[in-house]
Amino acid sequence: MLHQLLVVRRCDPLALTNKLIIVSRSVLDGLVTALHIKLDHPSKHQLNLVLKRLFYALDMPKAVEQASDSCHTCASLKRLPKSLVKQSSEDQPDLVGISYVADVLKRKRQLTLVVRETVTSYTSTCFIQEERLAFKRSSVVVRVDPAPGFRPLCDDSFLKQLNISIEIGRVKNRNINPVADKAIAEFEDELLREERHQSPLSENTLVIATTRLNSRLRQIGLSSRELWTQRNQFTHEQVPISDINLIRAQHESRNKNHGFSEISKCSRPGRPIPDVSIGDMVYLYADRSKTQSRDRYLVGALDGEWCFIKKNSGNQLRASSYKVKLPECYKVINTINFHQNPRSSQNEYDQESDCDDYAECCKRNITVHVW
Numbered sequence: 236m237l238h239q240l241l242v243v244r245r246c247d248p249l250a251l252t253n254k255l256i257i258v259s260r261s262v263l264d265g266l267v268t269a270l271h272i273k274l275d276h277p278s279k280h281q282l283n284l285v286l287k288r289l290f291y292a293l294d295m296p297k298a299v300e301q302a303s304d305s306c307h308t309c310a311s312l313k314r315l316p317k318s319l320v321k322q323s324s325e326d327q328p329d330l331v332g333i334s335y336v337a338d339v340l341k342r343k344r345q346l347t348l349v350v351r352e353t354v355t356s357y358t359s360t361c362f363i364q365e366e367r368l369a370f371k372r373s374s375v376v377v378r379v380d381p382a383p384g385f386r387p388l389c390d391d392s393f394l395k396q397l398n399i400s401i402e403i404g405r406v407k408n409r410n411i412n413p414v415a416d417k418a419i420a421e422f423e424d425e426l427l428r429e430e431r432h433q434s435p436l437s438e439n440t441l442v443i444a445t446t447r448l449n450s451r452l453r454q455i456g457l458s459s460r461e462l463w464t465q466r467n468q469f470t471h472e473q474v475p476i477s478d479i480n481l482i483r484a485q486h487e488s489r490n491k492n493h494g495f496s497e498i499s500k501c502s503r504p505g506r507p508i509p510d511v512s513i514g515d516m517v518y519l520y521a522d523r524s525k526t527q528s529r530d531r532y533l534v535g536a537l538d539g540e541w542c543f544i545k546k547n548s549g550n551q552l553r554a555s556s557y558k559v560k561l562p563e564c565y566k567v568i569n570t571i572n573f574h575q576n577p578r579s580s581q582n583e584y585d586q587e588s589d590c591d592d593y594a595e596c597c598k599r600n601i602t603v604h605v606w
């Protein structure tokens with residue numbers, strides 16, 4: 236006995252004899268959680284070492300694991316191994332010339348707008364003074380990334396008059412605008428071939444690089460220009476191409492390629508689908524960076540494999556909703572068993588009976604209202 240506490244002697248080799256306070260199971264979870272918070276969220280191993288130095292209890296590592304797993308701060312900082320990410324393509328457009336992607340290439344203090352048609356990969360480029368767009372096509376959808384220059388254009392009345400809609404991809408998707416990224420990469424390759432010395436681009440260089448890019452033969456043996464104009468670029472004869480067959484073939488080849496692409500990027504198995512319901516707090520695997528912990532999100536709606544979440548910062552719930560796939564997020568599981576405490580189970584029983592009464596009352600109320 237020491238200060239009215241039960242103690243046990245601990246004799247480790249090459250260490251001083253220590254007196255450990257015996258902690259009963261009923262207070263262990265509370266003690267471990269208090270220490271976890273007091274010591275500023277140590278890792279499981281660190282907390283285990285602290286507890287082993289001062290206390291003696293049964294199932295101590297299990298209690299530490301529970302305290303760490305149910306902590307929101309630790310969940311937002313958790314380091315997780317890379318794992319297989321399922322890839323998918325959106326529905327293909329019905330026609331050629333109605334779906335475009337756009338991005339701005341910033342290079343040597345010049346801004347170049349790169350616009351690509353998604354089926355034929357026909358690319359147009361031009362210099363711009365600011366990140367502002369002006370398209371002169373009708374009924375087209377232009378996919379862009381959420382860059383500050385593109386965001387205000389979603390509600391642009393001038394673009395609406397021209398039947399042009401700006402679509403910002405899923406913000407929380409890292410591969411938000413893959414066609415535009417590929418277009419920029421190809422265009423930069425052409426620029427490197429054309430202009431080797433470090434100087435600002437001229438209009439001529441831009442035109443030559445774009446023309447070269449459009450005349451490169453692609454997977455199906457035709458160039459973007461030939462697919463766009465349906466004419467042989469050398470002889471100017473008409474090329475018999477069916478747009479719908481081209482769109483279908485492209486979509487099929489993309490879907491076929493996803494499996495190989497997933498495995499080449501990560502051979503680990505995919506992440507489990509979390510059991511998420513509306514109102515849960517979730518974190519996104521991809522959110523963590525070197526300088527920032529993960530943000531917390533509240534699940535607002537569920538739709539098949541999709542989940543609509545809103546950011547919860549402090550006491551505020553942000554208005555903008557993000558669409559993410561379920562395997563991209565995880566939630567903190569409450570591992571403390573509620574039924575362990577006999578008093579809490581009694582409370583639960585009381586609550587249940589209250590709920591039944593309440594439900595009964597509700598039913599009666601509804602009946603009164605209806606009749």
Ligand SMILES: [Zn+2]
Pocket residue numbers: 271276277303306307308309310
């Ligand atoms: Zn913690």
